[in-house]
Amino acid sequence: MGSLKRWISRTPLARNIIYFFPVQLLLVQFKKNPVLIIFWLLLFGFLTGSIAARYGLAWLFVDPEYLGTVDFRSYFLVGFASGGFILAYQISCYIHNAYRFPFLATLSYPFLKFSLNNIVIPALFLFVYVYRIIHFLADEPITNMDRVLNLLGFLLGNFTFAGIGFFWFYRAGHDLEDVMSAAHIARTPKTKRVFLRRNIIRDALEWKTISTGREARDWHVETYLSLPWRLRRARPFEHYDKYILNRVFRQNHVIAVVFELVVILTLLLFGLFRDVRWLMIPAGASVFLLFTLYLMFSGILYTWFRGWTNVALVSILLLINYLHQFDLFGNKTRATGMNYATQLAPYNAHTLNGDFNREEYRNDSLHTIRILENWKAKQQGDSLHKPKLIVLQCSGGGIRSALWTLYTMQYLDSISNSSFLNQTALICGSSGGMVGAACLREVQWRQQKGENVNTKDVIWRERISNDLLNPMAFSLAVNDWFLPLRSASYKGQQYSRNRAWAFEEELEANTGIFKERLLTDYTQAESDAVIPMMVFAPTIVNDGRRLLIASHPVSYMLRASPEPHVNQARLTDGVEFMRFFKNQGADQVRFASVLRMNATFPYITPITTLPSNPEMEVFDAGMRDNYGITNTIRFLHQFRHWIAANTSGVVLVQTRDKSKARPILDEHQKTIMQDFSRPMGSFYGNLFTVQDYNHDLLLDVAASSFNFQTDLLSFELYNEDPDRISLSWHLTGREKKRILACMLRKENQHEAMRFLELTGK
Numbered sequence: 206m207g208s209l210k211r212w213i214s215r216t217p218l219a220r221n222i223i224y225f226f227p228v229q230l231l232l233v234q235f236k237k238n239p240v241l242i243i244f245w246l247l248l249f250g251f252l253t254g255s256i257a258a259r260y261g262l263a264w265l266f267v268d269p270e271y272l273g274t275v276d277f278r279s280y281f282l283v284g285f286a287s288g289g290f291i292l293a294y295q296i297s298c299y300i301h302n303a304y305r306f307p308f309l310a311t312l313s314y315p316f317l318k319f320s321l322n323n324i325v326i327p328a329l330f331l332f333v334y335v336y337r338i339i340h341f342l343a344d345e346p347i348t349n350m351d352r353v354l355n356l357l358g359f360l361l362g363n364f365t366f367a368g369i370g371f372f373w374f375y376r377a378g379h380d381l382e383d384v385m386s387a388a389h390i391a392r393t394p395k396t397k398r399v400f401l402r403r404n405i406i407r408d409a410l411e412w413k414t415i416s417t418g419r420e421a422r423d424w425h426v427e428t429y430l431s432l433p434w435r436l437r438r439a440r441p442f443e444h445y446d447k448y449i450l451n452r453v454f455r456q457n458h459v460i461a462v463v464f465e466l467v468v469i470l471t472l473l474l475f476g477l478f479r480d481v482r483w484l485m486i487p488a489g490a491s492v493f494l495l496f497t498l499y500l501m502f503s504g505i506l507y508t509w510f511r512g513w514t515n516v517a518l519v520s521i522l523l524l525i526n527y528l529h530q531f532d533l534f535g536n537k538t539r540a541t542g543m544n545y546a547t548q549l550a551p552y553n554a555h556t557l558n559g560d561f562n563r564e565e566y567r568n569d570s571l572h573t574i575r576i577l578e579n580w581k582a583k584q585q586g587d588s589l590h591k592p593k594l595i596v597l598q599c600s601g602g603g604i605r606s607a608l609w610t611l612y613t614m615q616y617l618d619s620i621s622n623s624s625f626l627n628q629t630a631l632i633c634g635s636s637g638g639m640v641g642a643a644c645l646r647e648v649q650w651r652q653q654k655g656e657n658v659n660t661k662d663v664i665w666r667e668r669i670s671n672d673l674l675n676p677m678a679f680s681l682a683v684n685d686w687f688l689p690l691r692s693a694s695y696k697g698q699q700y701s702r703n704r705a706w707a708f709e710e711e712l713e714a715n716t717g718i719f720k721e722r723l724l725t726d727y728t729q730a731e732s733d734a735v736i737p738m739m740v741f742a743p744t745i746v747n748d749g750r751r752l753l754i755a756s757h758p759v760s761y762m763l764r765a766s767p768e769p770h771v772n773q774a775r776l777t778d779g780v781e782f783m784r785f786f787k788n789q790g791a792d793q794v795r796f797a798s799v800l801r802m803n804a805t806f807p808y809i810t811p812i813t814t815l816p817s818n819p820e821m822e823v824f825d826a827g828m829r830d831n832y833g834i835t836n837t838i839r840f841l842h843q844f845r846h847w848i849a850a851n852t853s854g855v856v857l858v859q860t861r862d863k864s865k866a867r868p869i870l871d872e873h874q875k876t877i878m879q880d881f882s883r884p885m886g887s888f889y890g891n892l893f894t895v896q897d898y899n900h901d902l903l904l905d906v907a908a909s910s911f912n913f914q915t916d917l918l919s920f921e922l923y924n925e926d927p928d929r930i931s932l933s934w935h936l937t938g939r940e941k942k943r944i945l946a947c948m949l950r951k952e953n954q955h956e957a958m959r960f961l962e963l964t965g966k
Contacts, residue, residue: 206313206544209686209913218773219457219562220426220427220858221428224257224425224426224427224428224904225307225426225427225428226306226322226426226428226430227322227324227325227427227429227430227542228253228427229306229424229425229426230302230322230323230325232327232424233300233302233305233424234302236281237301237302237797238297238298238301238302240503241294241297241298241500243713244294244496244500245326245330245394247288248496249330249333250888251265251266251492252262252267252330252333252334252337253337254819258401259929259931259932260931260932260933261931261932261933261935261937261940262492263337263935264299264931264933264935264937264940265487265488265489265590265678265935266283266334266337266489266492266812267334267337267338267341267491267673267709268490268937268938269282269283269487269489269490270487270488270672270675270935271485271486271487272482272483272485273353273671273672273674273713273940274353276351276623276625277355277358277952278358279363279487280338280355280356280358281358281359281361281362282362282366282486282487282490283359283486283487283489283490283493284358284360284361284362284365285362285363285365285366285490286360286361286362286486286490286491286494286497287331287362287363287490287493288337288363288364288365288366288367288370288491288492288495289364289366289368289468289494289497289501290494290497291327291498291505291928292366292367292370292371293468293496293497293500293501294326295319295327295370295502296370296501296504297324297500297501297503297504298319298323298586299316299319299320299323299962300504300507301504302508303315303316305424305428308426308429308440309439310369312431312440314595315861317371317432317624318429318430318431318432321430321431321432321908322429322430324390324573331363332358332476335356335359335360337358337663338355338359339352340355341354341455343356344939345938346938348645351833358931363578376876376908377937383861397857398786399436413636413767416468420842421956425440426439426444432886438582438926443635453621460711460737463748463749464695466505468497468501470723476642483678484679485679485711486675486679487673487675488672488674488675488677488678488679490744491675491679491681491682492676492678492682493677494682495681495682497867498683503518506518508734508757509786518616518790518811521565523936525566526553528882536701536703536810537701537814537952538701538705538811538813538814539698539700539701539813539814539815539821540792540795540798540799540802540813540815541695541700541706541709541794541795541797541798542695542696542698542699542723542793542794542795542798543698543786543789543790543793543794543815543816544789544790544793544816545698545789545816546698547649547788547789547790547816548788549816549817550785550786550789550816551817551818552747552817552818552820552821554639556785557750557780558776558777559871562760565758565760565784566760566761568758568762568842569758569759569761570761570843571964572732572757572758572848573738573757573759573761573843573844575732575737575816576630576731576732576734576757576849577630577734577844577851578732579733579734580594580630581725581851581852582734583627583734584627584628588861589820590965591853592849592852592853592855592964593628593852593853593854593855593856593965594628594630594852594854594855594856594966595616595628595629595630595635595856595857595860595964596629596630596631596632596633596837596840596841596855596856596857596858597610597629597631597632597633597642597737597830597856597860597861598633598634598795598832598833598834598837598857598858598860599632599633599634599635599639599642599833599860600634600635600636600643600827600831600832600859600860600862600863600864601634601635601636601637601638601825601827601831601862602636602637602859602863602922602932603636603637603804603806603824603931603932603934604637604640604669604670604673604934604936605637605638605862605924605931605932605933605936605940605944606637606860606862606922606934607637607640607641607644607669607670607924607947608637608639608641608666608669608936608941608944609638609641609860609862609920609944609947610634610637610638610639610642610675610860611641611643611644611645611665611666611669611680611920612644612647612666612944612945612948613858613860613920613948614626614641614660614663615645615660615666616957617858618660618661619661620957620960621960621961621964622651622963625858625960626645626646626660626737628964629737630734630737630738631738631739631740631779631840632636632646632737632738632740632743632833633739633740633779633832633833633834633836633837634826634831634832634833634860635742635802635803635804635825635826635830635832635833636803636806636826636827636832637862638860638862639739639741639800639803639804639826640669640712640800640804641669641741642712642739643719643796643800644665644668644669644716644718645660645665646736646737646739647667647716647718647719647722648660648662648718649736650727650730650735650736651718653735653736658958665673665716666945667835668715668716668717669715669716670941671715671782671938672711672715672934672935673708673711673712673715673934673935674933674934674935675711675935676704676707676708676710676711677704677707677711677809677810677934678704678710679704680704680705680706680965681704686703689805693706694837695795696793702708703811704810704811705810705811705813708797708801708810708934709795709797709800710797710800710948712797712801713797716821719796719797719800721795721796722796723792723794723795723796724754724756724792724794724795724796724799725792725793726756726796726866727739727756727796728756728757731756731757731758734883738755738756738757739756739764740753740754740755740833741754741755741756741794741799741800741802741803741824741826742779742803742829742830742833742835743802743803743805743813743824743825743826744823744824744825744826744828744829745821745822745823746812746822746823747819747822747827750777750778750779751778751779751780751829751830751835752779752780752782752821752823753779753780753781753825753836754782754783754784754799754801754803755783756783758781759781760781761839761840761843761879762779762781762836762839762840762843763777763778763781763788767914777931780821785817786815786816786817788959789815789817791814797874798813801813801828802823802824802910803825804825804826805823805824805825806825807824807825809934812824812826815955818945825891828892831896832859832861832900833897834896834903834904835903837857838903838904838907841855841907841911841915842907842910842911845910845912845913848911848913849911849912849913852913853913853914854914854915854916854963855911855912855913855914856916856918856960856963857915857916857917857918858918858919858920858960859920860922861918861920861921861922861923862922862924862932863893863921863922864921864922864923864924864925865897865919865921867894879886904917910948916959916963918956918959918960919959920948920953920955920956920964921947921948921952921953922947923947930943
């Protein structure tokens with residue numbers, strides 16, 4: 206190391222580069238503040254699509270949506286938030302590192318000069334950001350004026366926040382002359398000594414002191430940038446009183462901390478009013494906001510704990526983690542409408558695997574046969590032309606699956622003269638697909654009741670594809686990451702107003718048709734076969750079982766037959782929601798909560814706890830069965846005799862958010878980390894492919910016991926690398942058009958023609 210320093214000192218070019226203040230600031234951050242670099246790496250990764258590309262994180266930054274539109278306002282907000290993060294980064298760097306460069310204290314407006322020289326990473330980030338926006342907008346079907354306005358909105362928002370922050374420091378900052386003037390108020394040597402004694406202890410506690418020790422030698426600076434973009438030599442500082450220099454840093458440090466406190470309190474105050482729609486900022490802005498809060502919070506901790514900051518931060522996180530188990534702040538996510546104040550349902554092996562109730566099984570089967578008889582009465586066939594029974598299977602996949610499923614239903618209903626919805630008896634599946642299917646089913650019901658709605662109207666495609674991510678991301682940024690600041694009251698029960706609540710509220714607002722709708726509101730309509738039955742099956746975290754949620758009894762879906770064909774000890778692989786929680790208000794659960802529980806993508810939407818002992822936790826149905834194949838087979842097997850006698854067969858219509866035939870990846874060149882993560886990464890990456898293998902086997906084995914024809918039609922969303930459609934609750938306008946265009950692919954058109962042939966249309 207010593208020889209390198211000697212070489213730098215003897216080489217003019219190297220000396221001018223290495224001892225240039227911006228270069229020294231980069232070096233000190235890599236050595237002393239790697240966490241700050243990690244934040245920047247994450248943002249660069251998000252922005253360029255190098256990180257989480259399949260989830261569409263890049264689009265959250267370059268295609269921000271605000272109040273349902275992408276325009277000047279939305280770009281201004283995401284620019285404003287990025288400006289806030291940049292300022293938080295500058296403040297954090299100043300608090301951690303300014304004392305390492307004593308010459309700063311000799312300059313006017315030291316924080317502003319520090320920020321100017323610490324602009325390398327932010328400037329590079331803004332350059333990449335602007336390039337990405339320009340590249341994205343170039344392909345958008347908008348006018349050149351709109352492109353310019355959107356870009357100006359981002360830049361104006363960025364510079365607006367930066368301007369507010371730097372104006373604060375310009376007006377409130379202190380430099381050497383201010384501090385020396387204050388010190389000279391103490392004119393006599395005696396009063397000056399009193400002045401110094403009164404402040405030196407407090408200063409030592411609040412700021413690291415400048416010394417001529419190792420740090421001063423390591424971070425030597427010879428030149429720096431000064432406004433207006435002039436190169437200047439660093440002023441010597443050795444002849445100044447070290448106490449005076451430290452006091453300059455201390456006072457600017459206090460100003461920085463006050464600014465951080467004001468910003469944090471303001472943002473948390475916004476969290477109290479996050480239900481106000483105009484506060485639902487773009488999701489990309491919420492990412493910046495979350496990072497900004499972390500930087501500012503850690504900066505305040507550094508003020509108090511200095512070198513123990515990381516220990517203090519970890520200790521706080523461990524404390525919050527420990528207190529979380531007691532639910533002191535009501536931050537657990539609950540199913541809206543259920544009663545958590547009554548006696549909890551016993552959840553144990555005895556209640557789940559007890560004696561088989563043959564009477565319930567028989568009554569539930571007879572009840573469903575009556576529904577099927579009502580379904581048959583609706584069909585327009587005759588004794589010589591029995592109808593096809595249609596079962597819809599919807600894959601998960603966020604909004605892309607919701608839009609694709611709804612559009613597929615509309616398309617098939619349109620080309621079959623409204624027969625598709627009429628002949629569909631059962632809908633199963635997971636996540637976004639079930640959200641889309643539920644939306645069109647609700648429209649179908651309202652249309653049959655005479656309301657002024659139409660299942661073929663394009664407005665439902667627009668509504669179901671509206672953004673759901675903004676309110677969840679904002680809730681995560683200002684509320685969920687720390688402590689919930691607000692709760693919601695619903696029918697006398699209290700619920701955490703977190704991102705799960707935000708999802709439900711936004712889904713109801715976007716569609717305009719689920720407002721205050723309960724699961725049991727559909728009971729009569731399903732019983733009369735006015736609309737298809739829907740069976741939801743979110744996965745139970747505790748033991749991997751399925752939680753079967755339906756508006757009618759479905760105990761026959763818990764096991765294949767009351768008379769086992771294999772002599773073995775059998776486990777019940779599901780829990781029937783309505784029966785299990787009959788004393789905990791299962792009949793009052795909000796339908797939006799059911800949709801959310803069935804679409805709980807890990808970490809994006811929080812896991813739901815249900816009123817049982819121990820607590821039952823549920824999340825996405827796709828982790829167990831992405832297409833509802835298990836429920837479909839149980840249903841067809843149970844009613845196989847009725848189906849054979851009353852239909853001409855079954856048509857399984859499957860909407861998929863990706864192709865079934867997956868490409869085989871060639872990864873012969875792998876890094877050590879890729880080799881290390883390969884086993885678990887391969888397991889998760891092939892999760893749904895493995896499900897497809899198992900589902901094909903199940904269908905083949907089950908079909909051998911059917912005495913009716915079964916046909917599977919697969920409508921696939923073309924969604925392959927390198928141009929994937931985001932697995933997210935947010936879609937860009939370009940992605941929405943791509944989804945709709947997939948119906949014209951020859952593979953899907955072939956399946957549509959097969960559908961018409963099978964149904965005789």
